[in-house]
Amino acid sequence: MKNKKFLAGEETGTYIVPEQVTEADILDMALKLARGRLSKGRKIEQPSSAFSYLQTLMHEYEHEVFGVLFLDTKHRVIRFEELFKGTLDAASVYPREVTKRALELNVAAVILVHNHPSGDPEPSESDKRITHRLRDALSLVDIRTLDHVVVASEGCVSLAERGYL
Incomplete structure (x- = not known):
């Protein structure tokens, strides 16, 4: 991943950068890396492998956002989309629209x-119903x-792991 000030790659290690790097630069790079990990063709072996990337993308929203990670028959990413935006503690989600988009993308x-702006990833009864x-x-x-993953600043919760699917 390239940034105007530094480069991030797969290798773990210490890097020397030629100029000052701000917190905003680092956060921008983290978002780019997370988007890259959820880009087309990446295989999702298990939903938990996507947790940190989803958390990076969604935990700082001040309102609820509902998204879908669309996958092919081999569980490779076709696309990640944020489909619905809501209020501080709720987002209206329409099964018809989710199904329509999934069919358009020919997903398997x-x-x-979705995120919980409160920071608490515990699924609500409403989350289980939808x-x-x-x-x-x-x-x-x-x-x-x-799976249905609830993302918050305090972590992520898998509804599948909790037995709600």
């Missing part, structure tokens, strides 16, 4: 994701719902 599976509605709607057109 999805990982649902997960079931989306899973049911998508399954009608043979699209698997692999």
Whole structure:
């Protein structure tokens, strides 16, 4: 990943940069790296492998945002999209729109994701209900719902790991 001031790569180590790097530069690079990890063709072995990238992308929003990681038959990323934006503690999510977009992209599976601006990743009853509605709607057109991840500054919670899928 290139930045006007520094370069980030796969190799772990200490790097010397030619000029001053600000916190904003580092955060910008983290966002670029996270987007790159969720880019087309990347295989998601298990939903938890995407947690840190999803958290980097979504944990600082001041309002709820609902997104979908669209995957092919081999669980490679087709695209990550933020589909709905809401208020401080809720976002209206429409199964029809999620299903429509999944069909447009010809996906085989999805990982649902949304943030909790409060910082607490614990899923609400409303989160569980919309997960079931989306899973049911998508399954009608043979699209698997692999997980629903709640992202917050305090961490991520997988509804699949909790047994809610």
